[in-house]
Amino acid sequence: MKIAKVIGTVVATVKDPSIKNLKILMIQPLDEQFKSDGDPLAAIDTVQAGPEDIVYYTMARESTLALPDPMSPVDAAITGIVDEVYLEDKGIVDREKIFA
Amino acid sequence: MKIAKVIGTVVATVKDPSIKNLKILMIQPLDEQFKSDGDPLAAIDTVQAGPEDIVYYTMARESTLALPDPMSPVDAAITGIVDEVYLEDKGIVDREKIFA
Amino acid sequence: MKIAKVIGTVVATVKDPSIKNLKILMIQPLDEQFKSDGDPLAAIDTVQAGPEDIVYYTMARESTLALPDPMSPVDAAITGIVDEVYLEDKGIVDREKIFA
Amino acid sequence: MKIAKVIGTVVATVKDPSIKNLKILMIQPLDEQFKSDGDPLAAIDTVQAGPEDIVYYTMARESTLALPDPMSPVDAAITGIVDEVYLEDKGIVDREKIFA
Amino acid sequence: MKIAKVIGTVVATVKDPSIKNLKILMIQPLDEQFKSDGDPLAAIDTVQAGPEDIVYYTMARESTLALPDPMSPVDAAITGIVDEVYLEDKGIVDREKIFA
Numbered sequence: 001m002k003i004a005k006v007i008g009t010v011v012a013t014v015k016d017p018s019i020k021n022l023k024i025l026m027i028q029p030l031d032e033q034f035k036s037d038g039d040p041l042a043a044i045d046t047v048q049a050g051p052e053d054i055v056y057y058t059m060a061r062e063s064t065l066a067l068p069d070p071m072s073p074v075d076a077a078i079t080g081i082v083d084e085v086y087l088e089d090k091g092i093v094d095r096e097k098i099f100a
Numbered sequence: 101m102k103i104a105k106v107i108g109t110v111v112a113t114v115k116d117p118s119i120k121n122l123k124i125l126m127i128q129p130l131d132e133q134f135k136s137d138g139d140p141l142a143a144i145d146t147v148q149a150g151p152e153d154i155v156y157y158t159m160a161r162e163s164t165l166a167l168p169d170p171m172s173p174v175d176a177a178i179t180g181i182v183d184e185v186y187l188e189d190k191g192i193v194d195r196e197k198i199f200a
Numbered sequence: 201m202k203i204a205k206v207i208g209t210v211v212a213t214v215k216d217p218s219i220k221n222l223k224i225l226m227i228q229p230l231d232e233q234f235k236s237d238g239d240p241l242a243a244i245d246t247v248q249a250g251p252e253d254i255v256y257y258t259m260a261r262e263s264t265l266a267l268p269d270p271m272s273p274v275d276a277a278i279t280g281i282v283d284e285v286y287l288e289d290k291g292i293v294d295r296e297k298i299f300a
Numbered sequence: 301m302k303i304a305k306v307i308g309t310v311v312a313t314v315k316d317p318s319i320k321n322l323k324i325l326m327i328q329p330l331d332e333q334f335k336s337d338g339d340p341l342a343a344i345d346t347v348q349a350g351p352e353d354i355v356y357y358t359m360a361r362e363s364t365l366a367l368p369d370p371m372s373p374v375d376a377a378i379t380g381i382v383d384e385v386y387l388e389d390k391g392i393v394d395r396e397k398i399f400a
Numbered sequence: 401m402k403i404a405k406v407i408g409t410v411v412a413t414v415k416d417p418s419i420k421n422l423k424i425l426m427i428q429p430l431d432e433q434f435k436s437d438g439d440p441l442a443a444i445d446t447v448q449a450g451p452e453d454i455v456y457y458t459m460a461r462e463s464t465l466a467l468p469d470p471m472s473p474v475d476a477a478i479t480g481i482v483d484e485v486y487l488e489d490k491g492i493v494d495r496e497k498i499f500a
Contacts, residue, residue: 001324001341001342001343001374001375001376002341002342003310003342006188007132007187007188007189008132008185008186008187008188009185009186010103010156010182010185011182011183011184011185011186012156012180012181012182012183013181013183014147014180014181015147015179015180015181016146016147016179016180024101024156024180026132026185026187031339031340032307032308032326032339032340037339039131039132039137040131040132041101041102042101042102042103042156043101046316046373047314047315047316051188052188056310056312056324056342058373058374058375059375073146073158073177073179074101074158075101075158075159076101077373079315079316079373080312080314080315080316080324081312081313081314081315082310082311082312083311083312083313084311085308085309085310085311085326086308086309086310086311087307087308087326088306088307088308088351088352089307106288107232107287107288107289108232108285108286108287108288108290109285109286110203110256110282110285111282111283111284111285111286112256112280112281112282112283113281113283114247114280114281115247115279115280115281116246116247116279116280124201124256124280126232126285126287139231139232139237140231140232141201141202142201142202142203142256143201151288152288173246173258173277173279174201174258175201175258175259176201206488207432207487207488207489208432208485208486208487208488208490209485209486210403210456210482210485211482211483211484211485211486212456212480212481212482212483213481213483214447214480214481215447215479215480215481216446216447216479216480224401224456224480226432226485226487239431239432239437240431240432241401241402242401242402242403242456243401251488252488273446273458273477273479274401274458275401275458275459276401301424301441301442301443301474301475301476302441302442303410303442331439331440332407332408332426332439332440337439346416346473347414347415347416356410356412356424356442358473358474358475359475377473379415379416379473380412380414380415380416380424381412381413381414381415382410382411382412383411383412383413384411385408385409385410385411385426386408386409386410386411387407387408387426388406388407388408388451388452389407
């Protein structure tokens with residue numbers, strides 16, 4: 001899984017019926033020190049993540065396993081909210097330290 | 101999922117019977133601010149998208165879950181039409197603002 | 201799916217029994233204007249493509265859905281022959297125009 | 301599979317119930333000579349790997365096959381601990397030689 | 401599928417029980433002219449490939465379809481041995497020509 005920050009919301013009126021009531025968030029992938037890394041993408045939210053939350057997300061077929069309907073045509077889902085990362089050589093990395 | 105703009109159509113007379121009646125569109129992936137990002141690809145249309153529509157698309161095995169026959173040999177499908185993206189730090193991004 | 205040109209054949213005497221009688225072709229991925237884009241790869245042919253044909257191919261698990269045995273250990277299959285691509289801003293792109 | 305070194309731990313209180321009791325580790329991918337190669341990622345641990353262990357990991361849908369619940373929304377799992385790599389042209393590569 | 405050369409062996413005492421008796425080889429991906437292309441990776445051997453053999457390999461979920469237990473947590477498997485590649489514009493490419 002990769003770590004990301006919630007940066008926005010995608011508004012789509014025409015979408016597959018299987019995900020009609022689910023929120024699509026824009027997320028910015030982060031590296032292990034919570035710095036931006038790569039391009040933002042759209043992901044289905046399964047954990048009620050809010051703006052600027054640090055989350056981890058799951059890609060491809062396995063992302064659908066977190067959805068009400070596992071046969072949904074979805075390839076990225078937010079599946080957890082990250083409190084902090086502990087790195088052997090740097091100690092605790094968390095939102096407060098980085099974004100303060 | 102990634103966001104893209106519909107830029108054309110692929111004409112293929114020889115194709116797998118499971119997708120015989122489905123349209124194949126050329127789409128240009130966009131970043132979260134609707135700027136071109138990466139190479140165009142061919143995707144099956146499942147939402148009646150038209151030229152220059154902003155869409156989001158699903159990759160790999162899960163893309164087939166939006167098709168009449170989920171066992172089709174397809175690895176990219178257009179699964180929604182995007183009205184706008186709301187970014188925490190930039191506000192609303194939509195077609196009109198970008199392409200005007 | 202991505203578009204590619206057939207550039208050769210892979211001869212393999214030792215291969216998985218499930219694909220014993222299928223042809224493995226070398227294909228060169230192309231961009232939407234039929235220019236080379238990325239590295240050639242080996243793909244199973246399911247549409248009787250010939251040398252220099254423009255084709256589109258399917259990657260990963262879904263590529264096997266076009267094979268006689270959908271449980272074959274294959275991750276790329278040629279699943280259609282492209283006649284032409286129509287781009288909104290450039291008109292028709294076809295073999296003759298490009299390779300003439 | 302790719303080879304990686306365990307560099308940390310991800311602390312997530314909100315996560316999918318299917319992986320509630322599993323550890324999420326941060327791993328740094330390595331090349332065949334155990335040098336860092338690419339960005340760290342978060343992976344579920346299935347082999348009780350410890351800090352600085354050299355492991356190999358499995359990506360995407362197949363990573364879930366190592367979990368108690370194979371329907372977990374997970375796309376990277378540590379599935380083995382590497383003792384050493386033997387390269388035809390360089391001989392044995394192991395932790396001691398590299399990190400000493 | 402991609403073409404690769406066998407360059408070594410991975411020794412792992414702790415591994416998933418489903419692949420306990422299978423060999424893990426280090427392979428160097430090659431381009432269509434048998435030149436090194438990209439980073440080596442670890443792949444399960446299903447065709448008794450030997451050191452310096454030219455092979456093709458299958459990635460992701462479909463790689464497991466070549467294994468005794470198709471539910472193994474494996475994402476790369478060697479599924480064929482390549483004798484030669486015939487390219488329309490270059491003729492036959494084989495080991496002898498390249499490595500001689």
